[in-house]
Amino acid sequence: KEKAEITKEQQAFMKVIVDSYNRHQIPQDVTKKLLQEQYSAEENFILLTEMATSQVQVLVEFTKNIPGFLSLDHEDQIALLKGSAVEAMFLRSAQVLSTKMPNGHTEVLEERIRNSGISEEFMTPMFNFYKSIGKLHMVQEEQALLTAVTILTPDRPFVKDHPAVERLQEPMLEVLRKLCALHHPREPQYFARLLGRLTELRTLNHYHTEMLTSWRMNDQKFTPLLCEIWDVQ
Numbered sequence: 188k189e190k191a192e193i194t195k196e197q198q199a200f201m202k203v204i205v206d207s208y209n210r211h212q213i214p215q216d217v218t219k220k221l222l223q224e225q226y227s228a229e230e231n232f233i234l235l236t237e238m239a240t241s242q243v244q245v246l247v248e249f250t251k252n253i254p255g256f257l258s259l260d261h262e263d264q265i266a267l268l269k270g271s272a273v274e275a276m277f278l279r280s281a282q283v284l285s286t287k288m289p290n291g292h293t294e295v296l297e298e299r300i301r302n303s304g305i306s307e308e309f310m311t312p313m314f315n316f317y318k319s320i321g322k323l324h325m326v327q328e329e330q331a332l333l334t335a336v337t338i339l340t341p342d343r344p345f346v347k348d349h350p351a352v353e354r355l356q357e358p359m360l361e362v363l364r365k366l367c368a369l370h371h372p373r374e375p376q377y378f379a380r381l382l383g384r385l386t387e388l389r390t391l392n393h394y395h396t397e398m399l400t401s402w403r404m405n406d407q408k409f410t411p412l413l414c415e416i417w418d419v420q
């Protein structure tokens with residue numbers, strides 16, 4: 188019985204992460220612009236770049252609030268952020284597209300993404316992922332913890348102290364497992380399906396790198412923060 192119960196300290200631990208996840212939302216002015224600006228591919232790309240930049244800022248703030256993260260080796264902190272940024276952003280935008288946005292916003296955002304100079308070969312896997320996340324109907328605690336688990340993935344490139352990252356990720360996975368049992372009692376495999384999304388996320392890293400390259404080829408401009416997090420010159 189005690190295996191399934193979420194303990195008091197797990198409740199407190201989870202509250203820190205969920206509050207931080209909910210506190211750090213995409214600024215209103217960015218989402219407001221989504222409805223106002225016109226629909227040219229150029230304008231859409233500029234809006235999406237602004238949105239991506241604020242998503243990275245939100246990601247950095249959320250990551251800093253993950254218990255124990257700031258006590259990791261500083262270079263490992265950077266390696267974890269750079270290694271997980273795309274996956275965390277796909278998760279965040281999947282959640283924004285499948286739940287968060289007031290109605291009408293979602294269709295507008297989807298329309299702008301579809302008409303922003305991204306080639307079909309990246310559009311399909313991206314929207315398949317958004318659909319697969321939508322189908323899970325994650326509660327916000329699961330979204331927050333899944334994002335934290337993604338950031339604390341020990342086997343990112345250039346991470347030196349793997350065990351230190353594992354020690355932070357393990358308690359998150361344990362709480363996430365209990366949450367899934369609690370919120371999806373009739374789906375014993377729900378936790379496994381959730382972790383399966385992390386595998387699908389890894390494939391999106393590759394598509395994202397290709398998207399960056401094709402945008403660069405069309406001389407599309409990024410912001411300094413996006414150049415920094417993805418080592419774009």
Ligand SMILES: Cc1cccc(C)c1Nc1c(-c2c(F)cccc2F)nc2cccc(C)n12
Pocket residue numbers: 232235236237238239240242276277280300305395398399409413
């Ligand atoms: C904000 C947004 C939302 C959904 C889809 C897309 C294409 C974007 N925009 C970008 C993303 C990106 C992301 F922010 C979240 C998910 C997947 C992503 F491809 N990455 C980058 C990198 C340089 C420029 C942009 C415009 N960009």
